[in-house]
Structure formats: structure tokens, C-alpha cells
Amino acid sequence: NAGVTQTPKFQVLKTGQSMTLQCAQDMNHNSMYWYRQDPGMGLRLIYYSASEGTTDKGEVPNGYNVSRLNKREFSLRLESAAPSQTSVYFCASSSLTGAQQETQYFGPGTRLLVL
Amino acid sequence: GENVEQHPSTLSVQEGDSAVIKCTYSDSASNYFPWYKQELGKGPQLIIDIRSNVGEKKDQRIAVTLNKTAKHFSLHITETQPEDSAVYFCAARYNNDMRFGAGTRLTVKP
Numbered sequence A: 001n002a003g004v005t006q007t008p009k010f011q012v013l014k015t016g017q018s019m020t021l022q023c024a025q026d027m028n029h030n031s032m033y034w035y036r037q038d039p040g041m042g043l044r045l046i047y048y049s050a051s052e053g054t055t056d057k058g059e060v061p062n063g064y065n066v067s068r069l070n071k072r073e074f075s076l077r078l079e080s081a082a083p084s085q086t087s088v089y090f091c092a093s094s095s096l097t098g099a100q101q102e103t104q105y106f107g108p109g110t111r112l113l114v115l
Numbered sequence B: 001g002e003n004v005e006q007h008p009s010t011l012s013v014q015e016g017d018s019a020v021i022k023c024t025y026s027d028s029a030s031n032y033f034p035w036y037k038q039e040l041g042k043g044p045q046l047i048i049d050i051r052s053n054v055g056e057k058k059d060q061r062i063a064v065t066l067n068k069t070a071k072h073f074s075l076h077i078t079e080t081q082p083e084d085s086a087v088y089f090c091a092a093r094y095n096n097d098m099r100f101g102a103g104t105r106l107t108v109k110p
Helices: none
Strands: A004-007 A010-013 A019-025 A031-037 A043-049 A065-068 A074-078 A087-094 A110-114 B004-007 B010-014 B019-025 B032-038 B045-051 B056-059 B062-067 B072-077 B086-094 B097-100 B104-109
Touching: A004 A087, A010 A019, A019 A031, A019 A087, A019 A110, A031 A074, A043 A065, A043 A074, A043 B097, A074 A087, B004 B086, B010 B019, B019 B086, B019 B104, B032 B062, B045 B056, B045 B062, B072 B086
Parallel strands: A010 A110, B010 B104
Antiparallel strands: A004 A019, A019 A074, A031 A043, A031 A087, A065 A074, A087 A110, B004 B019, B019 B072, B032 B045, B032 B086, B056 B062, B062 B072, B086 B097, B086 B104
């Protein structure tokens, strides 16, 4: 049971390049999330998927797109990377949705540098 | 939306002392308050959480208290050990909206 896995661990991009961050969970969780973490700002939600086939914007969605490929996998795409997207990206998953309280389990993160 | 403020941003204690981290939230509808520990180069890990119908919860050396009227909650770590050194995040959640504090870097000196 690996929990939440993310690939790649590190990535360097040039401004304007595109890339996809991959996330997978093996806990049979319904909900999945993408966060970014910047110094002094905690974690901010980019997008989430409450269940397979649905996605919704979070606090900072601009410049990103997501795909919930199946119950296990949730990818984050940067179509045209900008230096402001330099950050550490975390994927998380949880088992409950909607108004119910939930515990989120985080992956190890992807460190992205955009030059 | 929810706004979570966390204090202090850094905290240094001597091994064996207690550490307290405080958070305030703005949305009275928030009903779930987790605390996460993040070690260098790793993702956040849940250490304790509390729901809005409970005032206090303990798990060995860790406790969390919630004051819904004042909209603040606190993390208490007793008998601190060097391995408690990490960044701690509080969060407040209503439905799918989870907002995190900016984090507290705790250093426990041997």
C-alpha cells in the first residue's frame, strides 16, 4: 500500500513550456486534490475532484487544468508555464466528500522550477 | 471564503518543554480542524484533528483544543523531543474548502 504517489519528484521548465504532473492513490478514495505550497503561504488548493468524473476549481486555479482519469489517478497540467508557477505541488486524497468531515492524505510533492 | 491565521511563525523550545501553536479562522461554518506535520522534503502528515462538536482531543503527547465561540483552536505538544522539530500547519474546512495556515517552524533543542 503506497498511499499517494506523485511523479516527477523534480522538474525544471522554461517559460512557455507545458507539462503534466501525475498523481495516483491506492486507498480507494473518492476525492482527490491538488495544492501548491509557497514559502510563508501554507498550502493553497488549485483544483479538486470530489468523485470520478467531476472536477472543481479551488482557491488558485488560473493557469492550470486537471483530469480525473479514473478513481485512482488525478493529473495537473500546466499548458504554458510561468515563473509564478514555481512552487512545490502536492496531491492529496480523502475518503469522504461533500459536507462530511474528511482526512486528507498527502503525497511526497513535486518541486517545479520555471525559468 | 475561509481565512486561517497561524501564530507564531517560528517557535524554539528546549527538549522536555511544552509547545503551543495557535490558529484563528473566520468562517463560523467551518466544522473540521486538522493539524499537519511536515518534515523537510516530505508531504504533510496528519497528526491530530478535531471536529466542531468537540472541545478537546488528546493523543499521547499531542492535544488540540477548539473554542468555536472565539473561532480559534490550538495545538499543544508536551514533553517535546528533537524529533518533534518540523513545520506544523493548521487548517479549517467547510465542505470541500480546506484553508491552511501559513505554518509554524518548531525547533526542539536537545
